[in-house]
Amino acid sequence: MKIQVNFMTKITSKFTGRKILVAEDYPVNQEVTQYMLELMDFSVDLAENGIEALKKFDKNSYDAILMDIQMPVMDGFETALEIRKREAGHSHIPIIALTANALTGDKEKCLAAGMDDYISKPIEAIQLETILKKYISN
Numbered sequence: 001m002k003i004q005v006n007f008m009t010k011i012t013s014k015f016t017g018r019k020i021l022v023a024e025d026y027p028v029n030q031e032v033t034q035y036m037l038e039l040m041d042f043s044v045d046l047a048e049n050g051i052e053a054l055k056k057f058d059k060n061s062y063d064a065i066l067m068d069i070q071m072p073v074m075d076g077f078e079t080a081l082e083i084r085k086r087e088a089g090h091s092h093i094p095i096i097a098l099t100a101n102a103l104t105g106d107k108e109k110c111l112a113a114g115m116d117d118y119i120s121k122p123i124e125a126i127q128l129e130t131i132l133k134k135y136i137s138n
């Protein structure tokens with residue numbers, strides 16, 4: 001897929017050596033998000049549902065997780081709760097929810113599930129960069 005790059009040109013951050021997991025079921029969103037993250041020099045892993053995300057979380061060490069809320073098999077809320085259980089207070093990986101729309105109560109629901117923050121789709125590169133800088137030192 002060809003992606004217009006002009007709206008990405010303001011990205012200046014380089015997260016070289018940082019690894020991020022993107023849990024997202026929709027292929028176009030996967031591709032666009034991965035593209036933006038690679039412009040920031042992240043190493044990117046993809047998971048298409050919560051179960052797959054948990055498997056990758058168990059096997060790898062990530063600097064952050066971008067978590068789609070609506071996914072088949074296991075949704076983002078359930079997945080985030082499970083990750084917090086597995087961490088058991090020993091560590092805290094930043095989890096940023098990807099929400100389809102900023103519905104009232106969405107933010108509270110994300111935070112209640114143990115997520116740190118959220119951004120609304122469609123994701124803008126600058127917005128993504130800003131939120132990642134808040135949670136990951138580059």
Ligand SMILES: [Mg+2]
Pocket residue numbers: 024025026068069070071
């Ligand atoms: Mg989805």
